[in-house]
Amino acid sequence: MKLTKLLRYAGEYKKYLLLCPLVMIGEVAMENLIPLMVAKLINEESAEVSQVLKYGGLTVLMALASLAFGMLGAYLASKGGMGLSRNLRRTMFDQVQRFSFKNIDRFSTASLVTRLTTDVNQVQNTVMMLVRMAVRAPITFAMALFFILRLKPDMSVVLLVAIPLLATGIIIIMRAAFPKFQIMMKKYDALNASVQENLIGIRVVKAFVRASHEKEKFAASADELTATQRAAEKVVLWNGPMMQLIMNGCILAILLLGGRKYVWGTMQLGDLNAVITYITRVLFSLMMLSFLFISFVLSRASVARITEVLEEEPEITSPDQPVTQVRDGSIEFDHVGFSYTGDKDNLVLTDICLSIRSGETIGVIGGTGSAKTTLVSLIPRLYDVTSGRLLVGGRDIKEYDIHALRDQVAMVLQKNVLFSGSIKENLRWGNENATDEEIAAACRAAAADDFIRSFPEGYDMDLGQGGVNVSGGQKQRLCIARALLKKPRIMILDDATSAVDTATDARIRDALRTFMPETTKIIIAQRITSVMDADRILVLDEGRVMDFGTHDELMERSEIYREVFTSQQKGVA
Amino acid sequence: MPPPRGMRPVAKPKNAKATLGRLLQYMKLYKSKLILVAACIVFSTFVSATGTYLIKQAVVSYLNPLLLERQAAVGLTEEEKALKEATGEEAAEGDSLAGGADVSAASESAGEFNPDFGPFVKFLILLGTMYVAGALSTLVYNRTMMMVSTATLNKVRKDMFTHMEDLPIRYFDQRTHGEIMSRYTNDTDTLREFLSQAFPQAVSSFFSIVFSLFYMVRLSGWLTLLVLALMPVMLITTGKIGKHSGKNFAAQQKAVGVLNGYIEETIEGQRVVQVFCHEEKAKADFAVRNESVRVAGTRANTFASILGPIMNNLSHINYVIIALVGVILALNSPDTKGALAALIAFLPLTHQFSQPISNLAQQFNVVMLALAGSERIFELLDEPVETDDGYVKLVRAKKDEHGNIIETPERTGMWAWKHPHKADGTVTYTELRGDVVFEHVTFGYVPEKTVLHDISLYAKPGQKIAFVGSTGAGKTTITNLINRFYDIQGGKIRYDGINIEKIKKDDLRRSLGMVLQDTHLFTGTVKENIRYGKLDATDEEIVRAARIANADFFIRHLPDGYDTMLTGDGANLSQGQRQLLAIARAAVADPPVLILDEATSSIDTRTEALIEKGMDGLMKGRTVFVIAHRLSTVRNSQAIMVLENGVIIERGDHASLLEQKGKYYQLYTGMFELS
Secondary structure (H helix, E strand, C coil): CCHHHHHHHHHHHHHHHHHHHHHHHHHHHHHHHHHHHHHHHHHCCCCCHHHHHHHHHHHHHHHHHHHHHHHHHHHHHHHHHHHHHHHHHHHHHHHHHHCCHHHHHHHCHHHHHHHHHHHHHHHHHHHHHHHHHCCHHHHHHHHHHHHHHHHCHHHHHHHHHHHHHHHHHHHHHHHHHHHHHHHHHHHHHHHHHHHHHHHHCHHHHHHCCCHHHHHHHHHHHHHHHHHHHHHHHHHHCCHHHHHHHHHHHHHHHHHHHHHHHHHCCCCCHHHHHHHHHHHHHHHHHHHHHHHHHHHHHHHHHHHHHHHHHHHCCCCCCCCCCCECCCCCCCEEEEEEEECCCCCCCCCCEEEEEEEECCCCEEEEEECCCCCHHHHHHCCCCCCCCCEEEEEECCEEHHHECHHHHHHHEEEECCCCCCCCCEHHHHHCCCCCCCCHHHHHHHHHHCCCHHHHHHCCCHHHCECCHHHCCCCHHHHHHHHHHHHHCCCCCEEEEECCCCCCCHHHHHHHHHHHHHHCCCCEEEEECCCHHHCCCCCEEEEEECCEEEEEECHHHHHHHCHHHHHHHHHHHCCCC | CCCCCCCCCCCCCCCHHHHHHHHHHHHHHHHHHHHHHHHHHHHHHHHHHHHHHHHHHHHHHHHHHHHHHHHHHHCCCHHHHHHHHCCCHHHHHHHHHHCCHHHHHHHHHHCCCCCCCHHHHHHHHHHHHHHHHHHHHHHHHHHHHHHHHHHHHHHHHHHHHHHHHCCCHHHHHHCCHHHHHHHHHHHHHHHHHHHHHHHHHHHHHHHHHHHHHHHHHHHCHHHHHHHHHHHHHHHHHHHHHHHHHHHHHHHHHHHHHHHHHHHHHHHHCHHHHHHCCCHHHHHHHHHHHHHHHHHHHHHHHHHHHHHHHHHHHHHHHHHHHHHHHHHHHHHCCCCHHHHHHHHHHHHHHHHHHHHHHHHHHHHHHHHHHHHHHHHHHHHHHHCCCCCCCCCEEEEEEEECCCCCEEECCCCCCCEEEEEECCCCCCEEEEECCCCEEEEEEEECCECCECCEEEEEEEECCCCEEEEECCCCCCHHHHHHHHCCCCCCCEEEEEECCEEHHHECHHHHHHCEEEECCCCCCCCEEHHHHHHCCCCCCCHHHHHHHHHHCCCHHHHHCCCCHHHCEECCCCCCCCHHHHHHHHHHHHHHHCCCEEEEECCCCCCCHHHHHHHHHHHHHHHCCCEEEEECCCHHHCCCCCEEEEEECCEEEEEECHHHHHHHCCHHHHHHHHCCCCC
8 A cells, every 4th residue: 555645635735745845856956065065165275265255155055045945845844744634634534424334333433543643643744754855865865976976986986885785784674673663563552452451441450359460461561562672673773883884984985095096186185075975975865765665664554544444435325316305204124134244144133024103102122132223223224234125204215315314313322422512512413403492392301401400501511522521321311312302203212211210211201202292213121111111012032023012912922021021020010 | 864753742841850860760770781871872972073083184194294295206286286376266166076087097107106005094994993893882882772771661661550550449530541541652652762862862962062072172273162153053043943843833732632532532423423414514523623733733843844954054054154264274374284184074073063962952852751751650650559558368267176267278168357466466267258337438539529428238148238229329339448449438347347447458359259330351362351250260160150140152152162352342242241251250259249230231131130040149148239220130139228319218128118118119110100
């Protein structure tokens, strides 16, 4: 995966990135002319001071030009680099917004966050360095070589030895070090992962008195990291002394060769000095090239991770001529089969056939892993069915505009999320134009109005990131209110009141009935009391419909249902 | 050429001096190695400064005499003649660029002059030997410093972790994971940079300055004065730009923080975003934050990267000024050739002098960052660890023929509290039974806010005590107190009649089994995770525990059964399955007291019923504290405590509580009023 491939995302900032190397040519050219001027300065030993002043003046002018180019280059690189990262982040973020649940499952949220932050940063830094350095190394190399050839061509013999020597050295070191660094990075990640794990599980560690065990484990991985780090760095260490040695060797060789010429009067001190400077530059430019190469390679992993996001095909999109109106809240499962992997032989849901009338209240009950959540996730088309058809309002959901469908299907997820901002702002997610009265009405229905009013700032209270300022039960009630504000045709509550006490839970269900009588309500619950008053109850087991009927019917004919019921009321009945 | 250091927090250390002192204290462990490093650095910078100086020597002492000899012997070359006539620019240019190669070849072959380059070559060999020694010492100090810095980092990491594991739960509850994590990542990274780069560079820069200055003075006092006079311009410029870029980086950091926070939150909640069709709004909000990062970042990076060209070109201009003055001085000097040779040696020295100064200026930021990072690391290391004044220990025990409890190394399955009495020097043994008593316990996480008021309760061995109440009533807090995650402020908790403050914390916790609200599994196999409860458990014990928890069935259906690797907090298992594993983990520990905090909340009631069967067996003979929302799971408890706002408002068994027709009755019947 190539870094250059990402450059097309630079958009309007591309011109800065392209202009920067051009400007840098100016800086580098000046920089490499300066030693020549200085050489003349010193060579003019028998000339008049006016000559010295002339070359001195030229040098200063060149330095000023180089400064101007350099500053412009710095600005262009920053502007272009930051612009690229901005556009890259935006493109990725927009792409994530198009992702279906399946796409998100594939990446995991944590890795998506890393890709948008750390990886983009890495690319941005590499690009900023590249545009400034990429031309510097080869141009310095070429110019310095050119001047050596013009000044004293026979001196370039030294380079004929030095360049292959240095290049070989660099390649050997890089080849040896690179895999070692990769191992090191892995160990480093593993070490951090184990710290993270201990932070999350600190109560378990303490409760089981396993601190010393964890310390040993950590010490072992810390030692491993240190060992791999040393192995890698031991190799890279050679870089400095090698460069030092080759450079000094060149100086000696030039002194040896140039010394003779000096004595014979065919080379002046200034030239000698200039040749040494240029040879040093040639070698440095090689070193710089190797650095560029390393950072280019290092960015490869980030580039690959970014490209993966950009190239991921969003699984679910609206059809070309979408239906934008959902007629009513009726739902029909027509021989629906579903598998997260799309594998028809390993279905999570098998041959589901259900017909739900608009306005009905449906309870869903079933054991862990019976695919209750999966079943309801299909209705707002969070996942596409693997086989069969799913109809809402009498039409296949694949015919709808995806947003039109989801606007009519409100879902309170098992994993509730609130966002930073005030309570009111969060609730307005459901309906941006909701009036304060509408918001209060929804909150009353969700039994949230009381506790919201008990906060000093009421509806304007800030929830903090992830809604940390409210308790679990309060969070659930806010999420329900948020969904209510959508006034949907279908409302799905996926174990949405698990942290709410039973009395409040009952109140909420009552309110739902009066607040939105037309809306189809689907309630998944662990507590049988949460569903037993539903119009019909669906009993799921291992992805199959075991039964579907009223409480009384099920009590009579469904063994599973009876079992759940009795297990929950033993002692009372 | 270090990679650009973008996105770093620009934080000033609060007490730079003290932190540096402590850091050096840390490095003191490697005193002899550091002395070696310093010695090698001194030698290596000495070599590089001396080398430059000796080049002048070479020209003055060896080449110039030869040159004069040759001029005397064979006369001037065409070139020299031309120069002597000082024909001006055209000629001079032609000479130095086109070179007098032909001329030189001609005169070399024609001359009878045969110079002896022997001493010069010998001198170069000497110089070469010195260079090799210099390179070797660079290698030695690089390597030694690398060993020191990796060892120091290793020690810092281990110290941090070891210390962290001993910190009280309060520490973790008050901080975000990210906050603690950054000690191990960002802060340690800045420290690494300091140790491996900034520190040796500072030492080498310092000596470079000293040596360069020394030779500069030797070469030319006047020029040295000039160099020193030009220095302030550089320093002031660096300081100004540094300050600006620091400010701008802080602004960028802030913008990046806001953006990253937004990215994290939105992507964490991506499913909700989609369910609410909030994508367009999210894109727009993102774009605003994204743009402000770009604006701030462009400023910060521009400032940071213009420093290089400015320093470079300032030093070029300095160079020219010095060269100009030097040439003028040389032209007016009686020994023009010697003075010019001195100038040639002097000029690179000015680079060798000014570069470390600008280096030091640029390293200053790294040092500040490292000190700020170290300060945060030391802050963690200074956190007071969990104190443990307990002296009552848990020991394996058996009964002797008289029925007295005695200590034994055998695995009898019987445990006892070994209680030494300081007053009379005697030791008493109390059998571990699991009798827990709360006497007027009062507690608050912060002194100003009491969470539990005057809680008194007792749990006889083998009893199941349940806590019921709404969120925030203080149920979880009670379990935090039994195992002393937090210490109570008033009253007493007794365990088998012993005040728990007298019991060694580890022994106390070992005697308590916990299954917590949030299940946490560790990277490793299923088997290893269950074994966490008892490190020396056999495979049979593990399978037995899994059967008790009803986890055996699903474990066997995992790809590799008990050897299936769990990653990322067991993300490849369902919430319910993870809880089953947590229960198995507690089961294998086989403790006399169990604390189940909503342990079964994510398990459906049917599965829970199955677990309960196993748990019933497990709970036999054990004291159990159970917290649950679902009243059905606590019904068969001997005592149920109804908590409200940190007070026990009702207690009794299920039947008697229902008879009381109080809160419990309401809760319980509330559950059924709809049917």
